[in-house]
Amino acid sequence: EVQLLESGGGLVQPGGSLRLSCAASGFTFSSYAMSWVRQAPGKGLEWVSVIYSGGSSTYYADSVKGRFTISRDNSKNTLYLQMNSLRDEDTALYFCAKDYRTSSWSQFDCWGQGTLVTVSS
């Protein structure tokens, strides 16, 4: 069974940092691009970032570019999101998501349950 388990969320002050993790199991993690998607309380989905299967390419939403860094450790089947210079508007439930197939990305067939990040003083 494919499983994604996020961790690392919590309460942080504006300007602070947090590192999220996503532990993957049940599939060949190193073969798939992985993304982070967030959802602010009561709001819609917002794609945050993607990292290709080998880790060679990464892309970011304009709203987090320069502040967030996505990475992965294929030996540990784990995805990360380093979040710096956090703002109030980064408050959200952060999901990690697996791509549907190995040959392309952008469509997500498996999602974790999310980890909540709250940015507040």
Next chain:
Amino acid sequence: QSALTQPASVSGSPGQSITISCTGTSGDVGGYNYVSWYQQHPGKAPKLMIYDVSYRPSGVSNRFSGSKSGNTASLTISGLQADDEADYYCSSYTSSSTVLFGGGTKLTVL
């Protein structure tokens, strides 16, 4: 980048059909066939319902169908059931190598 445009809400009675639209630009919906639809029940993670505009993942009911014309994609749900009541989001790959989601549509089954 602005979100793809979806109606905020739609409703229908059990057994009826409804369609949710998703409008983008030639740089996203109109330019690629990587359009997906997700269903999200309250407090749950999203679930992939349609990929590549019109394909259903294994296990998704054939009551769900997708299509695209120009810059607008559509999700149709036929034979509405109570459990279909949820939020629905479209998404598309973009020319900037990013993903855009729609603002979401709340489906109410009357």
